[in-house]
Amino acid sequence: MRAYSGEKLCSRCFSKSIEDKVRATIAKYEMFEPTDKIVVAVSGGKDSVTLLHILVKIEKAFPMASLSVVTVDEGIRGYRDEALKYAINNCRKLGVEHVVTSFKELYDYSLDEIVEITSEMEGKEEGLTPCAYCGVLRRRALNLAARKTGANKLATAHNLDDEAQTILLNIFHGDALRIARVKPVLSEAHPKFVRRVKPLCEVPEKEIALYAYLKRIEFQSVPCPYATTALRSDIRTMLNRMEEKHAGIKFALVKSIEKIRPALEVVAEEIKLQSCVKCGEPAVGEICKPCQMLQKFGVR
C-alpha cells in the first residue's frame, strides 16, 4: 500500500504505476526528445539498474532515439568490481551497448589509491571524505564518457529520497544556494557539458526497491565501504522517520523547494561557467574542481 496516496495495488498495477510515473516525470520536465542519444549512468546498484530496465522499456516506443550505458569503475576493491558484473550482465540481457570507464584510466589513480594518498596527507587538510573526491571525479568521468559516446543526454538514477536528502544536506551544510542545482534537469551553458536528467526523481527509494524485487532485477546490494557520510545517513534516517509519521513529506519537501528554485537560480546563474585552463572542461573559476583535487594530491 502507498501510504501517501492510500492506493492498494497488485504487483502488476504497481509496476505499471512506476513506469507511468517515470513517463510522466520525463514528460513534465521535458527530459527527452524523440531523437536523443541517451547514455544511462549504471553503477550496478538497485536504482541505476532499475532505471535502465525502465528506460529500455520506454525507449522502445521511440525508434529514432538511442540508448547506451556507461559505468564508472572508481576502483574500490571488493565493491565496484562486484557491481560492475551486475552492470555488464544487465546490459547484456537487455542488449544495450555498454562502455566502462575508470578513475585509473582517466586520472592515473583508483579511488582506493586516492583514499590512501589523501589519508596520509597530514592533518587531512580541508578534511575531504572519500565521497567528496569520488563525487567530483565520478561526475567528471560520466560527463567525459557521455560526450565520448556522442550522447546529448546523461540519465542518472537519483530518486526522490536522494533529492530530499541532498536538499536538507545542503541546507544543514550552510550551503543553501546549492539547492538551485538539485533539480530534475541540469543543463549548463558550456559546450562540453552533457545535459543531465533524473527520470526517477519523483519515485521513492522504497518503491524502486519493490519494483526491482517484483521484476526480479539483479543488482549489487552491498553498500559502498566508504559510505560513511554521517550527516547524510542521519538525514536519511530522520526523513524516513518523518515520512512514516507524515506520509508524503519527502515529496512535499522537494515540491516546496521547486517553488523557490527560480529565485535561487537568479543568484546562482551569476556564477558563469568557464573552461578550465588545465583541461578545458567546464569550471567554476580558472581551474576546475577535478583538476584542483588531482593537483592537491600530486596526481596532476
Add this chain to the structure above:
Amino acid sequence: MRAYSGEKLCSRCFSKSIEDKVRATIAKYEMFEPTDKIVVAVSGGKDSVTLLHILVKIEKAFPMASLSVVTVDEGIRGYRDEALKYAINNCRKLGVEHVVTSFKELYDYSLDEIVEITSEMEGKEEGLTPCAYCGVLRRRALNLAARKTGANKLATAHNLDDEAQTILLNIFHGDALRIARVKPVLSEAHPKFVRRVKPLCEVPEKEIALYAYLKRIEFQSVPCPYATTALRSDIRTMLNRMEEKHAGIKFALVKSIEKIRPALEVVAEEIKLQSCVKCGEPAVGEICKPCQMLQKFGVR
C-alpha cells in the same frame, strides 16, 4: 559545557555570555536605535520572561530609549490565566509598564470559544488548528497593542530553535517562500506595521532555560493545551537529535538560509501589502487574514 564551541563556563560567565550574545545580535542586525520606544511581547513563558530580564538590563545603558511590555490574553482557561500572573509579577519586579490585551476584547471571542465554534463547523473546513487561528490573531493583537502604546519596535522572544524549526516547517509544508519572512528583523512597507525584532534569535532554547534557572527567573512552564501541532514537535525532536550528534547544526541551518534569503526576498517583495478594506490594517490582498478568519466563523 557548550558542545558547539567546546567552552566550559562558570554560571557567572555563562550568564554574561548570553547577555553579550544578545547585545551582539542586536548590534549585528541593527535592531534598536538609542531613542526607540520598545514594547516586549511577554507571554509569561520561559523565553519571553527571560528576554524581558535581559532587555531591561541592556536598556539601562540607553536612557533615551523606553521599554514596556504587552501580554496578549488569548483566553485559554487553566493556561494563559496562570501565565499572565507570571508576566504581571515579573513586570512589577522589574518596574516595567505592562499592558494586557485580549482576544475577547479585540475579537469578541476568546480562543477557547473560537476553538469551540470552529470545531463544531462540519468537516473542519480547511482543517485549521487552534494554533493557526491563535498565531494569526495573536500577531495582529501584538501589532495593535504595540501601536497603541506608541512603540516603534516590537521585540519577541523567538529563539534559535524556534527559527530553525520554522524554517524546516515551512519547507516541509510546501511553503518554502515563507522562509523569506523568518528573520531577525521583520519590517513591512505599511504605515500600521510595527517593526518586529527577535533579540534571542541566536540563542539556543537550552541556554535560555539554563540562564532562566541560574537567574531564578520565574515563569509558566506548563505547555499550552492546544499545542498539538504534530509536525512542529516532530521537527523539534528531530532537530534536537541532529544537534546532539552534529553540534552547531541548528545555527548552521539558520545561517545557511540567511544566504538565500536575499534571493527569496526579491520574489516575496512582489507581494505588496495593502490596507484591509474591512479594518484598515496591513493585508495581503483585499481582506486581511484576521478578518478572513473572524468572518469565517461568523464573528465579523
